[in-house]
Amino acid sequence: MTALLSEPLVLLFVIVVIGTLIGQWSFKGVGLGSSAVLFTAMVFGHYGYEISSMIQNLGLSLFIVAVGLQAGPRFFRMIKTSGVIFGMIGLAIVGIASITTFIVAGVMDLPPALAVGIMTGALTSTPGLAAALEATGDPVASVGYGIAYPFGVLAVVLFVQLFPKVLKVDLMKDLNRRASPIKRISTLKVMTIEVTQDDIHKRTLKELRLAEGTSAVISRVIRGDRTIISLSDTVILKGDRLVAVGNKTDLKKLCEDVGKEVPTNFANQDNIKLRKIKVESDQVLGKSIRELALRGTYGVTVTRIERVGFEFNQNPRWRLEQGDILTVVSSEGRLDEVERLFSRKNLEVTNIHLFSFSLILLLGILVGMIPIYLPGLGTITLGIAGGPLFVALVIGHYGKLGPIRARFFQPSNQVIGDIGLALFLAGAGTTAGAGIVGIIEQEGFQILLAGAIITIVPLMAGFLIAKKLFHLSMVHSLGALCGGMTSTPGLGALNSLVDSEDPAIAYAAAYPFALIFIALMSQLLVLFL
Structure with missing residues (x-):
């Protein structure tokens, strides 16, 4: 069995099969869904198995492009009006996470690199971690990220699935009953x-x-x-x-x-x-x-x-x-x-244009590599998540640019997104699971506590801002929350609960703001801690 699992493709699909099987189980309507792949991968990672980072990055890019193409036709129209509130929620979540990190690091006397790494893990932001490593030059940031990341993923996934049940809210009824975050304007x-x-x-x-x-x-x-x-x-x-x-x-x-x-x-x-x-x-x-x-x-x-x-x-x-x-x-x-x-309802069909999709991915990855200079802070990049999302949003908005066709049917986007999410979670899980027990034993319980606080405080605050300040529906609130926490597993869990594109739209509106702001705050916190 060990010999078989040493084959990368066998290992990958063993993790995906076991994870998706566990994800189908539920207790009183609550289950891990696609995120079960992540936790299955963490177990394998703990025992020394590893999925190539290329597979993880490919999966993340696929999932993000699917989200961008799905939300692109609506995203920019939303930004022109009150849809910008999703972006404001994303900024607020990252801002609150940064303030919380500053306070926790001072109280627990955590090294700056470790504290910033915990924040990027709590917000599940790989680009944020890259910015922290560049700013500190200290690999201990990766330790903090590895400790906080699993809890950051689990907290958002459970919050998305459990909180509506605790409040006894029917998500679709609440979505249809409440006013849209976009005011209905007709000229x-x-x-x-x-x-x-x-x-x-x-x-x-x-x-x-x-x-x-x-x-x-x-x-x-x-x-x-x-x-x-x-x-x-x-x-x-x-x-x-x-x-x-x-x-x-x-x-x-x-x-x-x-x-x-x-x-x-x-x-x-x-x-x-x-x-x-x-x-x-x-x-x-x-x-x-x-x-x-x-x-x-x-x-x-x-x-x-x-x-x-x-x-x-x-x-x-x-x-x-x-x-x-x-x-x-x-x-x-x-x-x-x-x-x-x-x-009229027909059998679902797909219309994936492979040339267009591949070109969108290529352009997105290239855009994500472009260094963005910030005076006094150095350079940041959008990375393999932000670059493909930005390109997919733009091309999805226009539908067709030159030879690129981007208006795929919903089943097509669903297939691409599901495959990408499974690959991403398999890779992220083995990475986070490797050596995590040893790190906890070495660094102590306070790192876990710090990760939990830095995750839960912005999570709860972001939800309250969305619900109480902006009076959003539960679906829009949770979608913006997933975007602000940059949680793709959270969005996957939310998508499994509702038959609507609204979660992806809210996520895609909040995500770019959060992504860039995390990278900025990761570097700023190093200066202030």
């Missing part, structure tokens, strides 16, 4: 415009190209007592009234080109309905409105799209994501048909 207006221009008379909307390239969308045409759904072949006559939706400036320009604004009156339009339809079907995910040809095929007009609380004008090039809400105008029967299209 779209409705305007009815009477056609007075002679050059528009008896021409189709396709020929006229009205409002092309702007936010304005003509949803219907009112002719006398009749209401007509606006399609590309709809003929416009002088005296028609066009009902348009868009930004105020674009509507004003459309009005100048067409005629004059008249009061909007939807009376006597029983045949035309407006309905909000949620995107759920795997068949339409990743496709654009243009590709679906909704106007030509189904005779309906999409006037706006709501995504994570934001309302946008309809853009034919936008690719649909699960949970998008479309405002659609047409007759009752046509709306029913389109609603069936968007709610």
Whole structure:
């Protein structure tokens, strides 16, 4: 058996198989989930087995890229509004951890390098440890990291799983009941415009190209007592009234080109309905409105799209994501048909574009290697977590950059993330488990106590800030907490509890702030301790 386990791939998958098997066990609904891989690996690490750091780094990069691609389309829109509160929570958690470390180190008379190492372990931040080692030049920082890291992981995982049960909170009900951290802001207006221009008379909307390239969308045409759904072949006559939706400036320009604004009156339009339809079907995910040809095929007009609380004008090039809400105008029967299209459930499919994914990983790793100079503090890097996350967020936001395609279906991201997380936890566990008993015997109980305090204080404070100060839902609070504690196992545990992308979005919003701030504070604490 020992000979078999000396083979790296055999060892890796023995740990993953045992860990995932244990992770499926639960007691009263509470289990370790994917984090069981970590603790299984720690046992193997204690007995001298080791997973290559390359496998650990690959797994971390895969998991982080999956998170970034999943959250990218929403992350930057969140940062522009009140979504920035997740970043503030991340900064607050690291700030509180730094203050706690300063106090604990003074009371327990811990060496600066050891104290900072404990903090980076409590926050499970490998980039923070690298910054501490660079600032101190003392390998004892790694000892502190190795001591505090297991407790930092376990504390967040258990907190995420147990705390909602202790408070008896149904996570999904709480998420749906509470107001989103993103305020629902709409700048779209409705305007009815009477056609007075002679050059528009008896021409189709396709020929006229009205409002092309702007936010304005003509949803219907009112002719006398009749209401007509606006399609590309709809003929416009002088005296028609066009009902348009868009930004105020674009509507004003459309009005100048067409005629004059008249009061909007939807009376006597029983045949035309407006309905909000949620995107759920795997068949339409990743496709654009243009590709679906909704106007030509189904005779309906999409006037706006709501995504994570934001309302946008309809853009034919936008690719649909699960949970998008479309405002659609047409007759009752046509709306029913389109609603069936968007709610239809098919077998899950994947659409991983290997070239794009590999290029995103490569760019992320290269970005993570770029030294960032900070006056008076030297240089830091984003590392193999921060670099891939940053690149994935940017490319995920745009969806497509040159030859890179980044809008994968949800099942694809899930597969990539699960594999990456298992590899990362297997590597991190064997590293943390090696020699940990000897270190504890040598350094004493106070290091364990210091690690526990530096973990628990920011953990509880961060949660209270999210809940009491920002009034977030439990899901958003826990997601931001995982990001602020840079806990990928915590996020994995939270993802297993809810069928929602919200945890990943909150995590991805808080994580970059926490990642950079930990590296900064690791170097600053060395100066002050």
